Amino acid sequence: MARPKLAVWKFASCDGCQLSLLDCEDELLAVGEAVDIAYFPEVTSRVEPGPYDLSLVEGSITTQKDAARIREVRACSRTLVTIGACATAGGIQALRNFRDHGHMLSVVYARPETIDALSSSTPIAGHVSVDFELRGCPVDKRQLLEVVSAFLNGRKPNVQSHSTCLECKMRGTVCVMVAKGEPCLGPVTHAGCGALCPAYGRGCYGCFGPSDAPFTAPLARRFLATGSQSGDVRRLFSTFNAAAEPFANEARRHDD
Amino acid sequence: MTTRTIQVDLLARVEGEGALSLVLEGDRVVDAKLRIFEPPRLFEALLLGRACTETPDITARICGICPVAYEMSACHAVEDALGVRVEGALRDLRRLLYCGEWIESHVLHMVLLHAPDFLGFPDALTLARHHPERVKAGLRVKKAGNAIVRLLGGREIHPVNVKVGGFYRVPGQAEIAALLPDLRSAREEAEETLSWLATFDFPAFDRDRELVALRHPAEYPMNEGRLGSTHGLDIDVREFGAHIVEEQVAHSTALHARIVGRGSYLCGPLARYVLNADRLSARAQAAAARAGLDPSCRNPFRMLLVRGVEVVYALDEAIRIIDSYAPPAQACVPLAMRAGTGQAATEAPRGTLYHRYVLDDGGVIRQAQITPPTSQNQRGMEEDLVAMGGMLASLPLEEARARAEHAIRNYDPCISCSTHFLTLAFEQRERS
Numbered sequence: 001m002a003r004p005k006l007a008v009w010k011f012a013s014c015d016g017c018q019l020s021l022l023d024c025e026d027e028l029l030a031v032g033e034a035v036d037i038a039y040f041p042e043v044t045s046r047v048e049p050g051p052y053d054l055s056l057v058e059g060s061i062t063t064q065k066d067a068a069r070i071r072e073v074r075a076c077s078r079t080l081v082t083i084g085a086c087a088t089a090g091g092i093q094a095l096r097n098f099r100d101h102g103h104m105l106s107v108v109y110a111r112p113e114t115i116d117a118l119s120s121s122t123p124i125a126g127h128v129s130v131d132f133e134l135r136g137c138p139v140d141k142r143q144l145l146e147v148v149s150a151f152l153n154g155r156k157p158n159v160q161s162h163s164t165c166l167e168c169k170m171r172g173t174v175c176v177m178v179a180k181g182e183p184c185l186g187p188v189t190h191a192g193c194g195a196l197c198p199a200y201g202r203g204c205y206g207c208f209g210p211s212d213a214p215f216t217a218p219l220a221r222r223f224l225a226t227g228s229q230s231g232d233v234r235r236l237f238s239t240f241n242a243a244a245e246p247f248a249n250e251a252r253r254h255d256d
Numbered sequence: 257m258t259t260r261t262i263q264v265d266l267l268a269r270v271e272g273e274g275a276l277s278l279v280l281e282g283d284r285v286v287d288a289k290l291r292i293f294e295p296p297r298l299f300e301a302l303l304l305g306r307a308c309t310e311t312p313d314i315t316a317r318i319c320g321i322c323p324v325a326y327e328m329s330a331c332h333a334v335e336d337a338l339g340v341r342v343e344g345a346l347r348d349l350r351r352l353l354y355c356g357e358w359i360e361s362h363v364l365h366m367v368l369l370h371a372p373d374f375l376g377f378p379d380a381l382t383l384a385r386h387h388p389e390r391v392k393a394g395l396r397v398k399k400a401g402n403a404i405v406r407l408l409g410g411r412e413i414h415p416v417n418v419k420v421g422g423f424y425r426v427p428g429q430a431e432i433a434a435l436l437p438d439l440r441s442a443r444e445e446a447e448e449t450l451s452w453l454a455t456f457d458f459p460a461f462d463r464d465r466e467l468v469a470l471r472h473p474a475e476y477p478m479n480e481g482r483l484g485s486t487h488g489l490d491i492d493v494r495e496f497g498a499h500i501v502e503e504q505v506a507h508s509t510a511l512h513a514r515i516v517g518r519g520s521y522l523c524g525p526l527a528r529y530v531l532n533a534d535r536l537s538a539r540a541q542a543a544a545a546r547a548g549l550d551p552s553c554r555n556p557f558r559m560l561l562v563r564g565v566e567v568v569y570a571l572d573e574a575i576r577i578i579d580s581y582a583p584p585a586q587a588c589v590p591l592a593m594r595a596g597t598g599q600a601a602t603e604a605p606r607g608t609l610y611h612r613y614v615l616d617d618g619g620v621i622r623q624a625q626i627t628p629p630t631s632q633n634q635r636g637m638e639e640d641l642v643a644m645g646g647m648l649a650s651l652p653l654e655e656a657r658a659r660a661e662h663a664i665r666n667y668d669p670c671i672s673c674s675t676h677f678l679t680l681a682f683e684q685r686e687r688s
Contacts (some may be wrong), residue, residue: 010294015271016320020357023412023631024362026398032381044379045268045370045661062295092295092317104301117296126334129307138320138413196410200417202424205313207414235306240317256307 004152007039007052009073011059012093013067016138017084018042018058024141030214035152046055050076054151057130060086060121062093067118067127074128076233081153082124083144085240088211093245094139101176121243132157135190137207137240143192158241160191163211164204168195176203188214203221205245209241216250230254267661269369269379271321272671278641280658281605284679288641290634292662294671303624308334308615309420309591315611315626316414319670321364324357325604327418328479329626332617333611334420336494337598338591338619345584346422352577353408353418354478354602355421358410359401361443361605362525362563362570365668366453367394371559373662374456390452394446397567400442403435404574412631422588432578439578443571447543449518450564454547459659462554465642466518467527467634474570476535479602482533493601496610502627503650520635523607524667525562526553538575542568554642556666562666563605567646571664593619604629607668637667 007069008018022028022043038048055077061067076081082088090097096104099117105112125131134147134157143159150157165186176182176198184203185194188209197204211218216237223233234254237247275291277568297418299318306314311330316323328350335342342350357591367390368380402412407427409415417424432677444604470481483499484490490501513515515521525588532552536544543564544550549558595617607629614623640663641648650654660661 004434010273012297014317014320014323016317016323019271019320019413023367023394023402024361025402028395029381029384029388032384037379037381041268041273042271043269044381046378047521066295092299092314094297095302098300102300105296105303108296108298115296115502117298137317137628138411141412155507193411197416200410202416202419202426205416216680232307235310239310239314 003034003036003052005048005051006035006148007050007055007077008042009039009055009057009059010042011057011087013059013084013091014084015042015058017055017087018098018116019114019135019140020083020141020144024049024145027145029149033241035148041192043058043145044220052077052149053079055080055164056148056193057087058084058170059083059125060090060093062121063116064118065116070124070127079131080124081132081134081147081151082126082130083134083139083211085135085207086121087124088133088135090121090123090240090243092240093240095238096121097243123243134159136192161212162191163187163214164189164191164193164195164208167191167193168198170186171195171199173198176201177222177226181226183226183232185219185236187219188216189229205236205239206247209244209248214246216246217231217253220250220254267664269372269665270671271319272669274669274671276641276660276664278648280645280649282648285388285642285645285648286614288638290638290639292634292671295520297532300624300626303621306621308593308613308619308621309620311611311613312418313414313416313523318626318628320413321670322361322606324353324409324418324654325336325602325609327415328354328473328602329604329609331418331420331613332479332600332602333452333598333613334542334577334615336600337613337615338420338594339596340421340589342422342589345582346426346587346589348577348581349408349423349426351478352404352574353415355574355577356404358409358478358570358605359567360398360405362567363394363398363401363449366560366563366567367391367398367449367488367606370665370668371453371456371660373665390449391659394449395445396417397442397449397571399436400515400571400662401434403438407435419588422586424587426583426585426587429581430580431585436575436578439571439575443568443575444541446564446567446571450543450547450561450568451559453564456560458555458557459647460555461553461557461647463640464554465639466515466521467528467530468515468521468523468632469531469608471531472535474535476532476573477603479571483608485515486527486530487518487647493610494599496599496601496627497612498626500632502631512635513627514635520639521630521632523525523629524559525566525605525659526556527552527561527607529562536565536569539572540565543568555662559666593617606630606668607632628670630667632677633667633669637664637669640666656668
């Protein structure tokens with residue numbers, strides 16, 4: 001039987017999520033045997049034509065060209081999974097959505113009129129239908145392997161959508177908010193990282209985006225009551241998943 | 257004279273995506289453009305108004321391959337603005353973290369991305385069918401480097417434990433010593449890997465030009481040093497802007513850098529090695545000698561071997577740091593916000609990475625400048641292709657295209673870093 005064809009696509013991003021696959025040092029060669037890596041420019045010069053059984057899409061849409069390209073990618077993919085905060089929420093570059101884009105271009109480029117860049121950074125699901133969204137900035141490599149394995153075997157990925165806070169409790173980490181008064185987005189952030197930041201003594205900064213039913217307002221009030229300034233709260237909700245709606249809405253309630 | 261046209265839509269096995277256009281008349285390259293059109297992500301603009309303490313987390317997202325380099329340059333630049341020095345065991349831990357990134361990034365490039373070029377394979381998976389033990393050994397060395405980043409940083413990509421002034425948490429002695437057995441065996445395997453790479457055929461292609469890297473009084477450069485070159489540059493990093501300018505060119509969303517009054521230059525492993533070979537450990541120097549390298553090397557194709565030497569060095573250095581480690585009393589130096597300008601350059605795996613921030617009295621960023629290695633090397637890469645005209649013209653079409661791509665990959669270009677994308681369009685046309 002022919003092996004399933006895997007394609008990996010990049011839009012505006014840092015490369016880190018697709019690199020997570022190459023960071024699976026123990027599993028990489030086995031993955032390469034189990035699937036036909038048909039399109040993955042970061043890894044191979046070989047390009048096989050579609051259709052592809054599974055497309056992993058990294059990055060957000062920030063140019064006209066990419067808005068057209070993602071539709072081509074969808075058309076040649078049986079299953080399309082977005083990987084990481086850029087592809088699922090617009091990424092850090094979505095901070096432009098809340099600012100004067102022309103001014104931002106002129107900060108970086110002497111001749112901004114020559115640059116093709118949209119004034120917003122949008123997730124893949126804003127352009128085409130997406131079969132599954134894997135969170136994280138970057139994604140967790142164990143979750144990435146789980147998702148690839150699940151789709152290739154026709155089952156639902158075992159990826160939980162509860163909060164990082166719950167992961168942290170299960171890990172047995174002392175709460176950084178209770179013990180140290182550190183602002184922590186764990187209660188409203190999607191699980192997946194294993195609650196890394198609190199284990200290193202810092203508050204979660206929300207790189208996996210909002211969890212299911214995130215109650216951001218009481219958490220923000222708690223931050224303000226324990227010494228955070230309004231600008232700090234705004235920035236905390238407005239970083240790697242700034243355009244994810246629950247975070248964007250909470251950020252809007254606080255001034256710089 | 258014959259007319260030949262080669263098109264490659266996407267340059268593979270590099271970080272990020274971009275294009276190259278090459279025009280040959282006879283055996284002369286009349287135009288070479290490395291076209292970087294990766295969508296701009298505007299980091300220097302989105303940093304405005306953010307707290308200076310956010311720079312390591314935010315700038316890490318410029319590059320998933322070398323996030324530690326961004327975290328390091330950001331921390332040092334902000335600390336320069338705040339008048340803070342990070343010394344002792346905290347400084348050692350930063351150097352150890354950087355060793356981890358050099359190891360994983362270099363081995364990724366050497367074994368998984370670049371070695372296939374030398375042996376005519378499309379990728380490392382095909383390479384692994386012919387040389388399984390070599391690829392597996394490479395993956396083990398890479399994993400040992402990543403284990404350092406994982407312990408000190410929390411995760412391999414976008415580590416969470418780095419902060420301005422130090423770390424959130426520092427490891428205990430036993431925790432860090434647990435890395436040693438794998439690092440020791442990785443050092444042996446890195447030496448064997450280098451010996452294998454040294455058996456490859458390297459095209460004869462010496463290019464004499466200015467090489468730029470940090471130089472430190474006692475160490476092979478990572479986090480600190482003066483900026484030096486083969487052509488007499490010897491400046492404090494704070495003078496970077498007076499000597500190196502960046503300009504926008506029509507075919508790229510990456511800004512091109514050049515030295516005022518002299519033009520293009522190259523940074524990266526070859527420059528570091530040529531300027532700092534005397535700072536390598538004895539073991540790394542011996543490995544370099546066995547691989548046939550010496551500081552007179554000017555052949556960019558041999559940069560593969562220089563990376564191999566740097567991996568041996570980074571493993572050696574990591575072991576040395578761990579052997580002498582005693583946990584510091586505090587994980588972080590206290591910070592007090594103040595207005596000021598801060599600058600720093602550190603040595604990312606691909607070369608010198610410069611950050612400059614202007615802060616207001618609350619520590620909020622009012623100006624940011626980031627000069628990544630790939631934008632500094634972009635012009636030099638184009639010049640290599642121009643100089644390769646004779647070599648490319650003498651090869652059959654497919655081989656010429658492969659060789660041109662190979663030449664670009666010598667630099668391990670990080671297009672995501674430089675903001676940007678490569679397609680290779682190569683045409684050879686008859687002189688009219």
